[in-house]
Amino acid sequence: xxxxxxxxxxxxxxxxxxxxxxxxxxxxxxxxxxxxxxxxxxxxxxxxxxxxxxxxxxxxxxxxxxxxxxxxxxxxxxxxxxxxxxxxxxxxxxxxxxxxxxxxxxxxxxxxxxxxxxxxxxxxxxxxxxxxxxxxxxxxxxxxxxxxxxxxxxxxxxxxxxxxxxxxxxxxxxxxxxxxxxxxxxxxxxxxxxxxxxxxxxxxxxxxxxxxxxxxxxxxxxxxxxxxxxxxxxxxxxxxxxxxxxxxxxxxxxxxxxxxxxxxxxxxxxxxxxxxxxxxxxxxxxxxx
Amino acid sequence: xxxxxxxxxxxxxxxxxxxxxxxxxxxxxxxxxxxxxxxxxxxxxxxxxxxxxxxxxxxxxxxxxxxxxxxxxxxxxxxxxxxxxxxxxxxxxxxxxxxxxxxxxxxxxxxxxxxxxxxxxxxxxxxxxxxxxxxxxxxxxxxxxxxxxxxxxxxxxxxxxxxxxxxxxxxxxxxxxxxxxxxxxxxxxxxxxxxxxxxxxxxxxxxxxxxxxxxxxxxxxxxxxxxxxxxxxxxxxxxxxxxxxxxxxxxxxxxxxxxxxxxxxxxxxxxxxxxxxxxxxxxxxxxxxxxxxxxxxxxxxxxxxxxxxxxxxx
Numbered sequence: 001x002x003x004x005x006x007x008x009x010x011x012x013x014x015x016x017x018x019x020x021x022x023x024x025x026x027x028x029x030x031x032x033x034x035x036x037x038x039x040x041x042x043x044x045x046x047x048x049x050x051x052x053x054x055x056x057x058x059x060x061x062x063x064x065x066x067x068x069x070x071x072x073x074x075x076x077x078x079x080x081x082x083x084x085x086x087x088x089x090x091x092x093x094x095x096x097x098x099x100x101x102x103x104x105x106x107x108x109x110x111x112x113x114x115x116x117x118x119x120x121x122x123x124x125x126x127x128x129x130x131x132x133x134x135x136x137x138x139x140x141x142x143x144x145x146x147x148x149x150x151x152x153x154x155x156x157x158x159x160x161x162x163x164x165x166x167x168x169x170x171x172x173x174x175x176x177x178x179x180x181x182x183x184x185x186x187x188x189x190x191x192x193x194x195x196x197x198x199x200x201x202x203x204x205x206x207x208x209x210x211x212x213x214x215x216x217x218x219x220x221x222x223x224x225x226x227x228x229x230x231x232x233x234x235x236x237x238x239x240x241x242x243x244x245x246x247x248x249x250x251x252x253x254x255x256x257x258x259x260x261x262x263x264x265x266x267x268x269x270x271x272x273x274x275x276x277x278x279x280x281x282x283x284x285x286x287x288x289x
Numbered sequence: 290x291x292x293x294x295x296x297x298x299x300x301x302x303x304x305x306x307x308x309x310x311x312x313x314x315x316x317x318x319x320x321x322x323x324x325x326x327x328x329x330x331x332x333x334x335x336x337x338x339x340x341x342x343x344x345x346x347x348x349x350x351x352x353x354x355x356x357x358x359x360x361x362x363x364x365x366x367x368x369x370x371x372x373x374x375x376x377x378x379x380x381x382x383x384x385x386x387x388x389x390x391x392x393x394x395x396x397x398x399x400x401x402x403x404x405x406x407x408x409x410x411x412x413x414x415x416x417x418x419x420x421x422x423x424x425x426x427x428x429x430x431x432x433x434x435x436x437x438x439x440x441x442x443x444x445x446x447x448x449x450x451x452x453x454x455x456x457x458x459x460x461x462x463x464x465x466x467x468x469x470x471x472x473x474x475x476x477x478x479x480x481x482x483x484x485x486x487x488x489x490x491x492x493x494x495x496x497x498x499x500x501x502x503x504x505x506x507x508x509x510x511x512x513x514x515x516x517x518x519x520x521x522x523x524x525x526x527x528x529x530x531x532x533x534x535x536x537x538x539x540x541x542x543x544x545x546x547x548x549x550x551x552x553x554x555x556x557x558x559x560x561x562x563x564x565x566x567x568x569x570x571x572x573x574x575x576x577x578x579x580x581x582x583x584x585x586x587x588x589x590x591x592x593x594x595x596x597x598x599x600x601x602x603x
Binding site: 110111190249 | 545559
């Protein structure tokens with residue numbers, strides 16, 4: 001009995017070795033031929049590449065923040081990112097009802113292993129390092145960082161590059177805004193880092209931090225609708241940062257989605273969404289980091 | 290012995306089992322040492338083979354799984370592990386090693402406060418003076434509440450609640466202070482129960498003896514009960530201390546305390562890899578494993594001491 005058990009175990013391991021050896025796909029070394037997959041992006045052709053056939057599974061974090069989404073309900077087709085997701089789906093030949101939303105925490109979105117979505121739309125900025133682990137679509141929004149403070153804070157009037165180093169900042173973990181504080185503003189006091197943007201907002205209200213950095217639309221929304229007596233001090237010049245849809249590394253779908261985003265840029269749809277959802281944010285003063 | 294004589298059937302059964310190759314009912318039985326040794330050799334061979342097969346299987350899975358390359362890149366990237374340990378401000382990366390210093394500071398300060406607060410609470414619960422009834426009540430309610438509420442909620446409650454109150458002196462403390470306050474509140478409740486168990490483990494006769502020698506209730510507690518009680522509960526106290534070391538990571542939710550785990554989290558979400566978490570885990574193990582071994586040694590020493598004691602009495 002014991003002998004057979006050992007033999008069976010050995011056989012199973014041997015089998016595992018051979019199959020694993022042949023199935024081992026060097027996921028991180030090979031680049032998928034994007035152009036080749038993009039040649040046929042018909043609804044029928046992309047079915048095998050989907051997480052679930054005949055359904056476009058789109059992920060975002062919860063809570064989903066305004067003005068990117070409204071009422072934490074991505075499926076209401078309101079808010080910039082919700083609108084972009086539905087427009088991309090339409091380009092790929094899906095109806096509105098075929099778009100299924102799923103919650104993917106930001107921290108889990110880049111974990112190795114199979115993804116539980118076709119793409120993730122969650123204000124995720126493209127960086128070269130991140131792109132070694134996941135694939136990004138082309139830009140669907142060019143990002144600029146902006147500064148939010150309480151009205152009575154000295155930062156509202158004094159924000160020369162030298163002044164900016166002296167304040168106490170705070171931000172959400174994982175945001176490129178936090179990286180912006182550390183690499184561009186380089187404050188002398190270590191910035192606070194919160195689990196969620198909401199925690200950072202409450203810290204700003206209670207005076208535990210003096211300023212918060214967020215992308216301009218988020219910053220506008222926070223200062224105009226969320227925190228009473230807060231103000232958008234200004235936005236920083238672009239660093240070339242942009243938001244991209246997040247895919248599993250080398251997902252064959254990227255090529256087709258890129259094609260869809262390019263179409264939406266060319267036909268003015270993205271500009272229209274920006275005007276509709278982000279449009280109140282037109283004249284924002286620029287400050288230098 | 291009398292049991293065996295009166296149940297001859299059971300005795301025979303034992304022999305039948307032995308003949309069938311089953312291990313003797315009590316492997317510590319004196320005779321039959323030869324066959325025991327033989328079994329030992331066979332057991333050693335089997336355990337060697339099974340260890341090799343098990344470890345081989347695990348390593349095989351880890352090295353040859355289809356996603357192994359991705360997992361190695363994400364969790365065990367030496368370059369990124371080094372970066373995470375040292376930090377790189379130009380890239381917005383924090384140092385996990387530097388963060389660990391904060392963890393160590395927090396748990397050392399907290400542990401000292403916890404050990405003293407908890408002892409006071411445990412003693413309060415033990416005192417039988419009717420005047421002290423409200424304090425006894427308070428101690429019971431306190432341990433019930435703070436053992437029941439998740440630590441993370443206590444941390445949030447104090448760290449976000451206290452500043453919102455705008456009370457001079459309380460609302461302007463640093464997150465470091467709020468965090469330690471929350472750890473002390475929560476852990477004192479647990480540790481008080483550990484002390485209480487230790488106090489209850491001291492036999493009533495000890496108290497009776499102390500009182501009959503003319504010691505007051507307080508003095509018999511202080512000089513007779515507590516020294517024995519504390520010595521008994523040192524291993525569980527160290528166990529709670531290990532747990533506290535890890536829970537200091539939760540304080541980072543308040544924002545300003547960038548300890549090892551938070552530094553690792555920031556590095557992870559900046560670069561989209563988890564190697565920084567591996568660094569944090571290894572650093573925490575470097576702290577907790579020596580303490581765990583030390584606890585084992587204390588327990589072993591206590592056991593031998595007690596056995597030696599009973600031998601001397603005999």
